[in-house]
Amino acid sequence: MPDSSRPLVMVVEDDPSIAQMISLQLELSGYRTHVERDGRGGLAAVRRDRPDVVLLDIGLPGLDGIQVCRALRAEQDWTPILFVTARDDEVDRVVGLELGADDYVTKPFSPREVIARINSVLRRARVTEAADSSGAARSLVCGDVRLLPDERRVFAGDDEVAFTATEFDLLAHLMAAPGRVYTRDQLMRDVWGYDTSAGQRTVDVHVAQVRAKLGEHDVIRTVRGVGYSAQQPAAGRRG
Template sequence: MTGERGMVVIVEDERTIAELERLYLTQAGFGVHVATNGAAGLADIRRLAPVAVIVDVGLPGLDGTELVRRLRAEGDWVPVVFVTAHDSEIDRVVGLELGADDYLTKPFSPRELVARVKGLVRRAAAPAAPTVRRAGRLELDERARRAAVGGAAVDLTATEFDLLAYLLAHPGQVFSREQLLSAVWGVADYSGSRTVDVHIAQLRAKLGEPDPIRTVRGVGYALQDGPA
């Protein structure tokens, strides 16, 4: 059963953790499918087309980072939450650079996991009214969740899209990392502000030159309000 909120695939080899995640997500109205290794998880994601995926980084065989790398290489941009036992900035940065949308370190609150999955799924859903925003060569179609630069499509993760859409909706306005975390991620844990920097760097790499995002030293980021 897919559940009223859609299907979530959990790829986790620790059965107690997978069962806890399954229990809370099911109670929240999601259908849940659990795979216990990376190869099976990748096949299940391809087969089930879930609304979100929760992936343990340290999987046996095909690990979580390689699983997500393959998904993104195939053009599958389903929202992904990485979970890991490693609480270091380099792990977090690498995970986000690979195309994950969010990151949790074990042990974590299952309620927090559910809240983050809900947020990702909600943001990935098409808005009720069609909205196309433009800035210079950049165009964002919020209903279709498509981005293009100079007419060429750009593949973005759900969180990259939402971050860019938020900046594009407020051209020229400078936002602190804390404001962006609150507005885009829906979290007030400002210790994760490095996450914003990583997503901005990823956006810049994908959007190319000229850089449409302006860094305001000591403050935060803004979308250029002039021609790009």
């Protein structure tokens, strides 16, 4: 009988050898896995099985990975998605991130790299305890944006805004130290949990997505040549 306490990774990959290899490594690392070989099957399986994370190849037959991601996000399904791409062109990766993917890896990759990325995505997706020393729930406030860490909810003005796990943690990290400027490399280490040569572009795309969702209530400040910070809250607004 399968152990449902172990996280389920949905592997959507049309190359049987890659699917088998990564599934074996994930099982050895303590995960459950389910494999689908095309986009339509993968989309149906995500809707049916509600996995903890999706490892999604971009170049799938039928529906490609980008179409699958777009369909899930349109349904307000924020299951963490890790894209896999074999293409050197950055366009697919950027488009995937703009659609709400949490991260990506490029073929050829090592199983250790994929597992590290999945661990990182799941860490960001877990609901964390965020209480002050008195045990009361706290909120972070910058401008018109209020973020509830323990509930993982964000309000911009009077409206609640939905974020992916990575987008939420990026915004929370900036808002937790308003006015502090973080370099892109620091954000990769602090939010994503690892260093990568593609980190600067990844951070920029996620910041752009957070800003687009906040709209007129955007509280992220670009410090040219350095990185990003959250604006200082007004006096008495941090609760």
